[in-house]
Structure formats: structure tokens, C-alpha cells
Amino acid sequence: MSRPCLIRRFSPELNKLFCQLAKTCPVQMEVSSPPPPGAVLRAVAVYKKAEHVAEVVRRCPHHERTPENNDGLTPAGHLLRVEGNPRAQYHEDGNTLRHSVLVPYEPPQVGSECTTVLYNYMCNSSCMGGMNRRPILTIITLETQDGQLLGRRSFEVRVCACPGRDRKTEESSFRKQQEAKNTNKTPATNKRSLKEPTSRPEASKKAKTSGSSDEEIYTLQVRGRERYEFLKKINDGLELSDVVPPADAEKYRQKLHSKSSRKERDGAPEPKRGKKLLVKEEKSDSD
DSSP: OOOHHHHEEEETTTTEEEEOTTOOEEEEEOOSSOOOTTOEEEEEEEESSTTTTTSOOOOOHHHHHOSTTOOSSSOTTOSEEESSOTTOEEEEOTTTOOEEEEEEOOOOOTTOSOEEEEEEEOSOTTOTTTTTTOOEEEEEEEEOTTOOEEEEEEEEEEEOSOHHHHHHHHHHHHHHHHHHHHHHTSOHHHHHHHHGGGSOHHHHHHHHHHHSOTTOOOOOOOSSHHHHHHHHHHHHHHHHHHHSOHHHHHHHHHHHHHHHHHHHHHOOOOOSTTOOOOOTTOOOTTO
């Protein structure tokens, strides 16, 4: 006997059922309020992609003609069957020709909140002439006796030989796609901010300096009175240079330069270690 985990797997992440051919797949139905008497549950398989949605999902010719899994009581071409319910009815829509199977809605058993229906999928997703690797959806609807829709749910189905393996493969591929989408959606500003640290510090400083205004006032904290007085003199000089016209500033610099040159010519060096300097006009006491 096959273990349930090997013959079917459901992926909540993909909202997809992976199952083997002709194996039991219990599907639980839960309703918020009891439906009116005579309500039915209808299950129909449709192709997922828009280019195939108009086509009818049916079994491949090989499985349709094979005596195995054909009991003669259910239509051979129907992909979806109900197991263990003699009240199941198989329908073919007169307009769309879609296949569906109906079962009367039954209240949950005592101690349970769900109604369980056992479904079988009678063809592999890879069968040529049938689904031919085209993804399908199973749509289950709760309807009144006259066809009024009360509820609807759907999930994707893949019928394969190794449900567990295929589930892991598709979930891994789905996660990679989601990561790629999230990477592509990252704002451009974030990308620029990540690249900014690699830029040269000199370039960033120049950019900030050029963008600042000359009229903006900054506060500089200095440790020690001596440093403060020194930096204050520098600042006062810069402030004065902004006020004095360039021509006057040049004249002032020339004047200072001439004064310093005159002092160098006229000034004499001071005596060292108490000795008196001898000048040409003076003579020592010994002479």
C-alpha cells in the first residue's frame, strides 16, 4: 500500500496539488453557514493559461481506451472522478462541452468542521493527446439546486509519478523567481546609496562644498583659549579681506612689506649672554 505522502502532496505556497494517477485525493470543504437543502458541490477541471482556457480538459486517447481504471459506470473521457459516492453525477455542458462531476452537499460529521470529498485524476499531466504538460485548475463550486452560485474555490493540479519531488522542485523555482522580482523592484535610490561608499572622499567633499552657500554661518567648537584666539584672528582677517577692496588690500600688503624690509636694514641684533656688541665707531676700554 502506498503511503499518502508519496501519492499526493499539497503546496500551500503554490496553492497546488501534486498527485499520482487514479489515486485518492481527499478535498475538505468548509462553509461559513449551512447551505439550503438540495445544495450540490460541482468540480470541473479547466486549463490555467489564457491560450488554452477555451479547450475542454479530457483524458488522453490511450488512457481513455485502456480497460484499466475504466469501470464502464463513469464516462471514459472524464479526467475528474469522485470515489466512494454512488450519488455522484457526471455532466457535460451543452454549450462549452466542459466535463464536471456533482455530489450532494453533506453536513460535516460529528466533531468535524469540514465535508470531505474523494477525487481521482485519471490521466497524467504529461500525457500526449491529453493535458500535454499544460497546467490545469480544479474549480469547486457550491451551488443550489437551480444552479445559483453560493461559494467557489480553486487550486492548481499536477498529476505525476513523483509528487514529493515535483513539489520541492516547483517550490524552489518559485522562491527564486520571487527573490529575482524583489531584487528588480529595489528602488534606484537604494542602489545609488549602496554605491556611494565606494566613491572617493575628495569628490564627495567637493560636491558638498560647491553646493553650500557662502552666506551660511557655521559654529566651530575649539578646546583651549589659546587656540580660540588664534583661530579668531584668522577669521577676523578673512572677514576683513571680504570688506576691503582688492586694490586697497594690495596697497596695504605692499606697505607692510616695505616696513618689514626697512626694519631688517636698520635694526641691529641684540646682544647675547650680556656681552656688548662692538660697532665701528666705538672702541673697547682696553684700547
